[in-house]
Amino acid sequence: MKKADVVHLILGDRRRVPARHLSGKAFAPSNIALCKYWGKREQELNLPVTSSLSISLGDQGASAVLTIHDRAHDEIVLNGKSVDVSAPFSQRLSHFLNLFRLNPTQRFSIFIETNVPIAAGLASSACGFASIVKALDALFGWELSNKELSILARLGSGSASRSIWQGFVEWHRGLRDDGMDCFAEAIPDVWADLRIGLLILSAKEKGLASREAMQRTVTNGSLYSAWPAKVSSDLFLLKQAIADRDFQTLGKTAESNALAMHATMLSAWPPIQYAIPETLLTMQKVWALREQGLPLYFTQDAGPNLKLLFCKQDVEQVVSHFPEVKVVDPFVA
Numbered sequence: 001m002k003k004a005d006v007v008h009l010i011l012g013d014r015r016r017v018p019a020r021h022l023s024g025k026a027f028a029p030s031n032i033a034l035c036k037y038w039g040k041r042e043q044e045l046n047l048p049v050t051s052s053l054s055i056s057l058g059d060q061g062a063s064a065v066l067t068i069h070d071r072a073h074d075e076i077v078l079n080g081k082s083v084d085v086s087a088p089f090s091q092r093l094s095h096f097l098n099l100f101r102l103n104p105t106q107r108f109s110i111f112i113e114t115n116v117p118i119a120a121g122l123a124s125s126a127c128g129f130a131s132i133v134k135a136l137d138a139l140f141g142w143e144l145s146n147k148e149l150s151i152l153a154r155l156g157s158g159s160a161s162r163s164i165w166q167g168f169v170e171w172h173r174g175l176r177d178d179g180m181d182c183f184a185e186a187i188p189d190v191w192a193d194l195r196i197g198l199l200i201l202s203a204k205e206k207g208l209a210s211r212e213a214m215q216r217t218v219t220n221g222s223l224y225s226a227w228p229a230k231v232s233s234d235l236f237l238l239k240q241a242i243a244d245r246d247f248q249t250l251g252k253t254a255e256s257n258a259l260a261m262h263a264t265m266l267s268a269w270p271p272i273q274y275a276i277p278e279t280l281l282t283m284q285k286v287w288a289l290r291e292q293g294l295p296l297y298f299t300q301d302a303g304p305n306l307k308l309l310f311c312k313q314d315v316e317q318v319v320s321h322f323p324e325v326k327v328v329d330p331f332v333a
């Protein structure tokens with residue numbers, strides 16, 4: 001099964017209908033996984049080995065504006081800067097957009113503005129692809145459901161399937177080969193006191209793309225076989241913690257899940273380590289503050305930066321210990 005087959009399953013005859021509007025505009029939030037997606041059971045459609053659970057970042061994410069033209073190639077402008085057609089980002093995006101062109105000569109202008117650091121492990125590919133899929137929907141007037149948008153976003157980047165939604169989100173692994181049961185869905189609970197702290201320890205682009213890293217881990221990580229069972233138990237604990245507004249269990253489970261994911265990477269060969277010295281020092285600082293009674297946890301993705309988890313009543317304390325932290329209210333209106 002190819003990506004184009006999935007697009008055909010979802011769009012049907014709409015795939016051949018000209019754009020209904022002159023431009024399509026959409027925003028999608030960034031998302032932070034509390035139970036990570038790490039490993040694919042199928043590469044072409046980005047079908048994951050396990051389900052995962054995330055929280056979207058409210059007004060932090062990407063806005064995309066799409067228009068159609070007939071020039072020689074797509075025009076991509078990212079945060080005000082034109083991206084060269086030969087850059088890996090352009091190639092990946094144009095390749096994805098091939099799935100949706102009305103004819104092979106149709107080209108797009110894509111203007112993306114993000115307010116999260118690109119490629120610093122803050123899920124910018126997730127909000128980028130989700131915003132583009134939503135902008136395509138607006139441009140062509142498909143009126144797809146969020147479930148359908150989630151499946152299309154997954155074809156661009158796995159974690160983008162979760163950025164279609166706000167709040168807590170579960171991405172179902174599914175069982176089908178065509179991935180039609182592999183989509184993200186919102187968990188309706190609103191946890192107004194929850195806060196996420198974005199700690200940029202290095203804004204440099206990461207060396208090894210998460211796509212390669214997760215593939216290597218699945219292929220030869222000696223600890224990877226333990227990962228699916230860890231995810232099942234963490235998903236159960238997280239869903240219960242969300243329902244009960246049990247912050248300690250939420251924080252502990254998210255932190256433990258992230259550390260276990262990084263352990264699977266360290267067990268791969270050649271080994272994969274996204275932490276830099278500042279990452280480890282900051283983890284130790286979080287552990288010390290927790291010992292002193294501050295309910296504070298962290299999670300880490302495929303990069304050196306950390307995301308802190310805490311509650312509204314501790315914002316001042318957290319900021320006093322981490323003056324550079326950017327505090328996000330994920331349930332902001």
Ligand code: 2P0
Nearest residue numbers: 033036037157158159210211301302
């Ligand atoms: C996550 N990450 O659940 C995990 C945790 C990084 C660490 O999803 O190959 O960019 O495009 O499906 O979605 C990053 O992986 O990978 C990711 P592809 P993606 O957020």
